[in-house]
Amino acid sequence: MKKLLNDRRLAAGVLAVAVLVFTPLGAKLSLQRAVNKVQRGLAVEEYISDSVNAARNLVTLGSSLGLDVETDTLRDYMTACEKLGDNASPKALAQANRDLASAFEDLRSAIAGQELSERDAESLELYTNAFTGPQAAIGRESYNEDVDKFMTGTYDKFPASLIGSLLGVDPPEYFN
Amino acid sequence: MKKVLSAVIAVTLLLTLTLTASALEPGEGADFYVYDETGLLSEATKNEIYDLNGRLEDQYGAQLVIVFLNYFGATDPDELAVSLFNDWGVSENGMLMVVSVKEQTGSMTVGDKITRRFTVSDMDSYFEKYFVDDFYDGKYDSAVMNMSTQLALWYDSEFGGSTAEVPPSYTTPNDPAPGFFATVLSFIMRNIVVILLVCAVIFIIFRADRRRYRGYYSGMGMPMPRYYPWFIFMPRHPYHRYRPPTPPRPSPPRNSNRGAGGFGGFGGFGGFGGFGPSSSRPSSSRPSSPRPSSPRPRGGGMGGRSGGSVGGFGRHR
Numbered sequence: 001m002k003k004l005l006n007d008r009r010l011a012a013g014v015l016a017v018a019v020l021v022f023t024p025l026g027a028k029l030s031l032q033r034a035v036n037k038v039q040r041g042l043a044v045e046e047y048i049s050d051s052v053n054a055a056r057n058l059v060t061l062g063s064s065l066g067l068d069v070e071t072d073t074l075r076d077y078m079t080a081c082e083k084l085g086d087n088a089s090p091k092a093l094a095q096a097n098r099d100l101a102s103a104f105e106d107l108r109s110a111i112a113g114q115e116l117s118e119r120d121a122e123s124l125e126l127y128t129n130a131f132t133g134p135q136a137a138i139g140r141e142s143y144n145e146d147v148d149k150f151m152t153g154t155y156d157k158f159p160a161s162l163i164g165s166l167l168g169v170d171p172p173e174y175f176n
Numbered sequence: 177m178k179k180v181l182s183a184v185i186a187v188t189l190l191l192t193l194t195l196t197a198s199a200l201e202p203g204e205g206a207d208f209y210v211y212d213e214t215g216l217l218s219e220a221t222k223n224e225i226y227d228l229n230g231r232l233e234d235q236y237g238a239q240l241v242i243v244f245l246n247y248f249g250a251t252d253p254d255e256l257a258v259s260l261f262n263d264w265g266v267s268e269n270g271m272l273m274v275v276s277v278k279e280q281t282g283s284m285t286v287g288d289k290i291t292r293r294f295t296v297s298d299m300d301s302y303f304e305k306y307f308v309d310d311f312y313d314g315k316y317d318s319a320v321m322n323m324s325t326q327l328a329l330w331y332d333s334e335f336g337g338s339t340a341e342v343p344p345s346y347t348t349p350n351d352p353a354p355g356f357f358a359t360v361l362s363f364i365m366r367n368i369v370v371i372l373l374v375c376a377v378i379f380i381i382f383r384a385d386r387r388r389y390r391g392y393y394s395g396m397g398m399p400m401p402r403y404y405p406w407f408i409f410m411p412r413h414p415y416h417r418y419r420p421p422t423p424p425r426p427s428p429p430r431n432s433n434r435g436a437g438g439f440g441g442f443g444g445f446g447g448f449g450g451f452g453p454s455s456s457r458p459s460s461s462r463p464s465s466p467r468p469s470s471p472r473p474r475g476g477g478m479g480g481r482s483g484g485s486v487g488g489f490g491r492h493r
Contacts (some may be wrong), residue, residue: 133247
């Protein structure tokens with residue numbers, strides 16, 4: 001044992017192995033942490049939640065007018081949005097929001113095509129505003145710009161580019 | 177399919193651009209000065225702003241309008257500020273501030289008459305100094321009152337009047353520094369426990385030493401030892417002592433488990449902690465949230481009919 005401990009070549013070998021194993025591991029963890037930090041910067045859950053609330057009101061109005069097909073479609077997408085948890089990926093959030101916006105517009109157009117009472121017309125305008133406010137806020141989100149900055153400033157540069165491709169660290173997802 | 181979806185969303189946004197602009201109508205009376213869609217501002221704050229505007233209009237003909245919204249809608253915040261300023265007919269040396277509580281951003285525009293006096297960098301600076309901290313903490317009343325008081329002070333300094341009544345709780349840019357005695361008193365009050373502890377230790381040391389002195393004095397003809405008042409901190413023998421060379425240490429017997437182990441000795445005293453800053457405000461009480469240190473820069477010099485330059489703030493959510 002004492003002889004082993006005094007063997008300089010062995011010590012150098014152990015050190016080299018430790019450096020070769022732990023340096024890439026540490027670098028991978030650091031890069032992964034940086035990617036996660038960028039992805040956590042996306043904060044659209046509240047906007048989507050407010051959009052769903054507005055859609056819920058529109059569904060009520062659509063049901064009262066007998067527009068069952070459009071109402072059911074929008075209801076499905078609302079449910080899909082609500083099922084997305086806090087850890088939903090940016091891509092999944094973007095897709096769910098796109099579907100919701102599309103279904104909302106379909107129902108809104110269908111309602112607008114009906115003969116509406118003054119009260120219903122006011123409600124339609126109110127719900128449309130309540131929906132498009134958060135949607136516009138989503139459009140103003142600077143998340144994709146942050147991802148761009150991270151990609152050009154860090155991920156696509158050496159050594160992160162090498163570590164990312166060799167050790168399987170995926171780049172942050174875009175919200176689109 | 178993507179093109180169709182994009183077109184649908186674009187049409188929706190275009191539609192609401194018109195709806196948003198038409199939806200915001202100026203309020204009557206006090207509501208003209210504070211348009212609160214969110215319901216987050218108290219009546220007291222609204223009344224304060226109303227009174228302040230009365231004084232501003234009397235002395236300078238200026239109006240200070242505050243718009244609190246949930247969302248900006250499809251309109252860009254800077255454009256919205258300018259269009260509201262013009263549509264609502266705010267005075268030419270007035271100011272309009274529009275804020276979205278959900279989006280945590282805001283914008284401000286001023287009339288043509290004061291564009292050169294109250295610049296975009298002034299707007300950014302005022303937002304940063306007097307508004308955003310309370311606003312981000314959800315203290316909307318405090319944020320609005322602080323900001324409007326400071327803006328009124330700006331009018332006073334520019335036009336030489338006195339409209340602003342600064343409540344004691346609000347921060348002013350020229351808060352007098354606490355005096356020497358106030359600082360000392362504050363230091364003593366905050367460190368009273370440590371001070372008492374130090375006094376107690378000193379008292380115990382002196383008391384123990386006096387007891388030792390009495391013990392020697394009453395002894396029959398014994399010489400009194402040298403008196404070291406600070407014996408615990410000073411070496412008893414400050415001269416160099418000759419030490420014979422250390423003999424080689426005998427190797428311990430194997431499997432020796434007889435006899436008690438040696439006494440480990442005492443650890444040393446820890447040092448005293450440093451003193452804190454004299455200010456009563458904690459040095460860093462803010463969590464490291466993703467909020468950026470400086471507000472988002474906005475472009476200035478947007479030419480509205482009356483609304484001149486535009487400044488604002490915002491943060492990553």
